[in-house]
Amino acid sequence: MNATSSGPEIRAAKYSPAGIAAGLIRRFSAAAKRYRIEWWILVAGAVVIAAIVSMTLFPHLFTHFRPEDMNAGPQMKPPSAAHLMGTDNLGRDVWSRIVYGARTILGVAIAASLASALIGIPLGLVSGFSGGLGDKALSLVMDSIYSFPGLILAIAFAAMLGPGVINITVAVAVVYVPTYFRLVRGQTLSIKQELYVEAAHAIGARRPTVLAKYIFPNVIATVVVVFSLNIADAIMTEAALSYIGLGLPAGMPDWGMDLSMGKKFLPSGVWWMITYPGLMIMLLALGFTMLGEGLSEILNPRLQEY
Amino acid sequence: MATLIRAEHLVKNFPVKGNLVDSFTKKRLAVHAVDDVSFDIAEGEVLGLAGESGSGKSTTGRLLIRLIELTSGRVDYRGDDITTYSTREFEALREKMQIVFQDPVSSLSPRMSVGEAIGHPLLIHKMGSRRERPGMVLDIMNKVGLAPAEYLYRKYPHQLSGGQSQRVVLARALVTRPDFLVADEPIAMADVSVRALIMQLMRDLKEEMGLTYLFITHDLATAKYLCDRIAIMYLGRIVEITAKDELFSHPHHPYTKALLDAVPVPDPRVSKERDLPAGEIPSAIRPPSGCHFHPRCRFAMPACSEGRPPLKEVAPGHFSACILD
Amino acid sequence: MPDSANEPILDIRDLSIIYPISIGTVHAVQDVTLSLYKGEVLGIVGESGCGKSTLGLSILKLMKPPGRISSGSILYKGTDILGMDDRALLDMRGRNIAMIFQNPLTSLDPLMSVERHFIEAIQVHEPHTGVAECIERAKKILSDLGIEGNRLKEYPYQLSGGMRQRIMIGLALILHPDILLADEPTTALDVIVEAGFTELLIRLHELYSLTVVLISHNLGLVAQMADRIAVMYGGRLVELATVNQIFEKPLHPYTQGLMNCVPNILLEQKELNAMPGSPPDLVGEPKSCPFAPRCPKAMDICRSRVPPLKDYGGRQTACWLYEGGV
Numbered sequence: 001m002n003a004t005s006s007g008p009e010i011r012a013a014k015y016s017p018a019g020i021a022a023g024l025i026r027r028f029s030a031a032a033k034r035y036r037i038e039w040w041i042l043v044a045g046a047v048v049i050a051a052i053v054s055m056t057l058f059p060h061l062f063t064h065f066r067p068e069d070m071n072a073g074p075q076m077k078p079p080s081a082a083h084l085m086g087t088d089n090l091g092r093d094v095w096s097r098i099v100y101g102a103r104t105i106l107g108v109a110i111a112a113s114l115a116s117a118l119i120g121i122p123l124g125l126v127s128g129f130s131g132g133l134g135d136k137a138l139s140l141v142m143d144s145i146y147s148f149p150g151l152i153l154a155i156a157f158a159a160m161l162g163p164g165v166i167n168i169t170v171a172v173a174v175v176y177v178p179t180y181f182r183l184v185r186g187q188t189l190s191i192k193q194e195l196y197v198e199a200a201h202a203i204g205a206r207r208p209t210v211l212a213k214y215i216f217p218n219v220i221a222t223v224v225v226v227f228s229l230n231i232a233d234a235i236m237t238e239a240a241l242s243y244i245g246l247g248l249p250a251g252m253p254d255w256g257m258d259l260s261m262g263k264k265f266l267p268s269g270v271w272w273m274i275t276y277p278g279l280m281i282m283l284l285a286l287g288f289t290m291l292g293e294g295l296s297e298i299l300n301p302r303l304q305e306y
Numbered sequence: 307m308a309t310l311i312r313a314e315h316l317v318k319n320f321p322v323k324g325n326l327v328d329s330f331t332k333k334r335l336a337v338h339a340v341d342d343v344s345f346d347i348a349e350g351e352v353l354g355l356a357g358e359s360g361s362g363k364s365t366t367g368r369l370l371i372r373l374i375e376l377t378s379g380r381v382d383y384r385g386d387d388i389t390t391y392s393t394r395e396f397e398a399l400r401e402k403m404q405i406v407f408q409d410p411v412s413s414l415s416p417r418m419s420v421g422e423a424i425g426h427p428l429l430i431h432k433m434g435s436r437r438e439r440p441g442m443v444l445d446i447m448n449k450v451g452l453a454p455a456e457y458l459y460r461k462y463p464h465q466l467s468g469g470q471s472q473r474v475v476l477a478r479a480l481v482t483r484p485d486f487l488v489a490d491e492p493i494a495m496a497d498v499s500v501r502a503l504i505m506q507l508m509r510d511l512k513e514e515m516g517l518t519y520l521f522i523t524h525d526l527a528t529a530k531y532l533c534d535r536i537a538i539m540y541l542g543r544i545v546e547i548t549a550k551d552e553l554f555s556h557p558h559h560p561y562t563k564a565l566l567d568a569v570p571v572p573d574p575r576v577s578k579e580r581d582l583p584a585g586e587i588p589s590a591i592r593p594p595s596g597c598h599f600h601p602r603c604r605f606a607m608p609a610c611s612e613g614r615p616p617l618k619e620v621a622p623g624h625f626s627a628c629i630l631d
Numbered sequence: 632m633p634d635s636a637n638e639p640i641l642d643i644r645d646l647s648i649i650y651p652i653s654i655g656t657v658h659a660v661q662d663v664t665l666s667l668y669k670g671e672v673l674g675i676v677g678e679s680g681c682g683k684s685t686l687g688l689s690i691l692k693l694m695k696p697p698g699r700i701s702s703g704s705i706l707y708k709g710t711d712i713l714g715m716d717d718r719a720l721l722d723m724r725g726r727n728i729a730m731i732f733q734n735p736l737t738s739l740d741p742l743m744s745v746e747r748h749f750i751e752a753i754q755v756h757e758p759h760t761g762v763a764e765c766i767e768r769a770k771k772i773l774s775d776l777g778i779e780g781n782r783l784k785e786y787p788y789q790l791s792g793g794m795r796q797r798i799m800i801g802l803a804l805i806l807h808p809d810i811l812l813a814d815e816p817t818t819a820l821d822v823i824v825e826a827g828f829t830e831l832l833i834r835l836h837e838l839y840s841l842t843v844v845l846i847s848h849n850l851g852l853v854a855q856m857a858d859r860i861a862v863m864y865g866g867r868l869v870e871l872a873t874v875n876q877i878f879e880k881p882l883h884p885y886t887q888g889l890m891n892c893v894p895n896i897l898l899e900q901k902e903l904n905a906m907p908g909s910p911p912d913l914v915g916e917p918k919s920c921p922f923a924p925r926c927p928k929a930m931d932i933c934r935s936r937v938p939p940l941k942d943y944g945g946r947q948t949a950c951w952l953y954e955g956g957v
Binding site: 194195196198199200201202203204205206209213214217218 | 371373397398400401404405407409412413414415416417418426427430431475478479482
Binding site: 358359467468469470497498499500501502503505506524525526527528530531554564565566567568569570571572573574575576580582583586587 | 678679791793794821822823824825826827829830848849850851852854855857874875878888889890892893894895896897900902903904905906907909910
């Protein structure tokens with residue numbers, strides 16, 4: 001085969017859509033056969049997340065009620081055929097509040113996690129790779145933030161910044177920047193010692209290239225897992241913040257706020273206002289946790305096979 | 307034969323934290339990894355650098371291509387002093403001076419495919435257009451015996467055998483068509499049968515591509531097969547350097563003799579009366595005075611502990627750092 | 632030298648070891664039959680993946696799960712080791728059969744002095760022995776090893792690699808076992824240290840009337856020490872003969888290939904005849920000679936049936952070439 005003609009052919013084979021689809025299907029069935037329980041945990045988590053994400057994207061498929069509609073039904077009615085999760089004290093359909101509330105909590109959690117990842121990861125990479133005084137200083141700052149109980153810190157920031165979706169997102173994001181920083185810095189420090197990094201220097205790669213091509217790809221696997229687990233954590237933090245009453249304007253449906261409201265009416269026997277928001281928070285967090293744990297087992301295979 | 311590489315008075319000290327007493331006496335402790343080493347490598351030659359652990363052979367190899375910075379000394383490449391080059395100037399030189407390490411699997415990033423890994427030096431040194439590069443990679447893969455090349459191009463290091471990994475690492479080092487290759491114990495981790503294959507390959511490639519090697523090893527039997535000249539190192543210094551045949555037939559330095567004596571021979575009929583030097587390799591932080599080997603040497607005299615013995619010519623082209631005749 | 636007329640001290644019969652993993656079953660050791668005679672040094676040679684280390688570990692049932700012995704028996708002085716209960720097995724390890732490994736750095740506990748190591752080694756088997764007596768015995772064996780007694784107080788980090796390996800042997804031999812298993816004992820050592828260590832092993836072999844199983848890929852080491860050599864490939868025993876027979880007239884093509892590709896410092900070797908290809912992966916039931924894909928003399932039958940190990944006047948080999956005799 002002509003050496004120069006095989007170049008483009010190799011690139012083409014790599015990127016054809018049919019090839020990618022076939023590759024993915026093959027990987028799916030191979031993984032299912034191979035990983036058994038970890039795979040199914042991952043799938044379970046993915047299914048839960050997919051369901052809740054579709055709630056945010058296509059709410060009209062799930063309910064015809066509007067969450068703020070106070071004439072949706074009689075007040076404080078228990079779950080029935082008409083109202084799957086009952087109605088709240090203002091006559092609003094609880095299920096519709098769940099469906100529309102998914103947007104808020106998921107949106108904040110994912111945005112906050114993304115923000116903290118986008119800040120923490122590059123900082124960790126550069127700090128770990130360069131070392132020196134800057135690294136020591138930055139580590140000190142990050143460790144200080146990290147040592148604060150997350151919720152307290154989030155509350156402090158939320159209180160400082162005031163209400164609003166953006167502010168809540170920032171408050172939650174700040175809490176998690178050290179998580180990514182520490183993880184990535186630690187990984188970078190250990191990978192820096194690897195022979196292939198020295199080999200990269202030996203072939204003439206400059207420091208930014210070494211960081212981007214040799215260190216980052218080997219760090220990223222753990223990060224993906226942490227990202228998923230981190231979103232689970234962020235969900236809980238956001239719910240806690242709005243439970244306390246910090247941050248979100250009253251109009252937006254929010255599970256945490258509904259949880260808080262439901263608490264007030266629980267002593268009078270109204271169990272459905274608090275139970276369903278609580279269950280959904282738990283389910284969503286569980287979904288991301290399972291996704292993360294399943295992914296962890298698969299991406300970082302333990303050497304159980306000789 | 308033109309001189310390709312000239313190393314002059316290479317010194318490398320690694321600082322070490324001493325104990326409390328040393329800080330009081332203000333002694334700056336260091337590992338004297340490479341202690342004033344000089345040698346030439348002619349174009350097309352294979353110079354073997356042999357020694358045990360702590361000899362400084364690996365460090366010397368890395369110093370030549372500036373993977374580690376010299377404490378002092380000078381390296382000439384084709385007559386130019388490359389120690390004065392800036393980092394940027396030297397990076398351009400890396401096209402011509404390459405290295406392969408002892409552990410091929412660890413030398414490859416687990417997340418880069420074979421094709422990407424071998425092709426990366428081409429990218430760095432801007433060799434070949436984007437269309438041409440895969441072809442160049444396949445070309446060198448075929449040269450080192452990685453077949454079928456198109457199939458292996460997409461594989462990842464964990465999918466390769468030990469022998470294949472070593473070939474990939476060789477391919478990566480040779481893809482930019484360098485002049486000079488430092489081979490740091492390239493076969494130490496390979497299986498016995500694979501070693502022979504890699505050595506044959508290295509020999510063939512040298513002829514085909516006009517290469518010059520610095521072959522670092524602890525195994526003199528392998529050095530005998532591949533090298534033209536051999537330098538024996540002990541605790542950071544070259545103690546003997548000469549042509550291969552001369553070294554094996556007329557070793558001069560007591561350490562060289564001990565080393566040759568100790569090499570296991572795959573032949574049960576050979577029973578050797580060995581006279582092994584006592585003790586073990588001393589610390590490189592506080593090496594013995596004078597000749598480093600004198601505490602273990604049968605022939606040691608009082609003069610051996612005073613002053614470093616120079617490399618003197620004991621036969622044409624044969625140098626030994628021992629004051630004995 | 633072994634006295635083959637004797638009953639073997641260790642008798643391995645049709646031993647097979649498998650590792651069931653997700654992609655299939657790895658047949659690490661297949662139908663190995665081997666006898667070890669009192670007083671001999673048996674070398675087991677082969678490359679990575681041939682099963683020699685697994686075989687060595689199985690003698691003391693030290694394989695890591697999921698590895699397990701799927702068939703066969705290992706008889707030590709008539710008793711099947713595989714049938715022993717845990718307590719008998721623990722007792723046997725160290726007292727009757729001892730093992731030393733490749734990396735002395737990780738084999739010693741960094742938090743215990745050398746002395747502590749010896750005391751523990753003795754007291755595990757003889758709980759009533761006093762500390763003073765343990766130290767006496769340790770000193771005695773250290774002198775046989777060429778180490779001064781005052782080094783007993785030191786910790787592993789203060790010792791060199793060669794020294795640590797000697798301590799390992801000392802710990803292995805302190806209870807005077809019959810059999811010493813050595814799994815690549817010199818691979819991590821420098822050349823001169825290795826030579827000294829080899830001489831030590833030879834001396835101890837005579838001094839303590841040991842029977843030694845030496846597992847190594849280093850043909851030079853094995854040539855010096857062994858009386859007989861077992862060659863393994865692809866999990867199977869492919870040749871078994873005296874050391875002279877193996878080096879002078881190897882029968883199995885793999886052994887021949889091995890002899891031809893190892894550099895010999897005493898010879899002028901212009902070419903090393905390397906064997907192309909690589910060892911087989913051991914997944915799945917073997918249906919042919921494991922060496923057939925690489926064998927220059929392979930015939931059709933080699934690719935379709937596994938050759939059995941056959942005896943030819945005291946030496947054995949598993950190769951279809953010798954179907955009609957040597």
